[in-house]
Amino acid sequence: MEKSTMTVRLASRTKQALDEIAVALDRDRTYIVNEALTAYIDIHEWQCEHIRQGLREADAGKFASEAEVARVVARLRQVPARPKHAKR
Numbered sequence: 437m438e439k440s441t442m443t444v445r446l447a448s449r450t451k452q453a454l455d456e457i458a459v460a461l462d463r464d465r466t467y468i469v470n471e472a473l474t475a476y477i478d479i480h481e482w483q484c485e486h487i488r489q490g491l492r493e494a495d496a497g498k499f500a501s502e503a504e505v506a507r508v509v510a511r512l513r514q515v516p517a518r519p520k521h522a523k524r
Contacts, residue, residue: 454472
């Protein structure tokens with residue numbers, strides 16, 4: 437893989453966090469930044485593809501029924517039980 441250099445400005449707190457992660461994983465900062473950027477790009481691409489898929493389905497007239505939407509909303513409104521030792 438071809439590599440190139442890029443300079444960025446980071447908040448001191450972000451740089452410190454990257455350094456702490458690098459030490460904990462016994463890796464250099466460059467490795468940690470590359471992993472983080474790759475994960476960010478992967479998530480962004482996944483999200484964009486799912487949006488495009490939803491638009492294609494909408495264009496084809498494929499919509500969820502009112503009952504399907506109600507089931508999903510009800511499920512998402514459920515609050516999972518918290519363990520007694522969990523802090524709020």
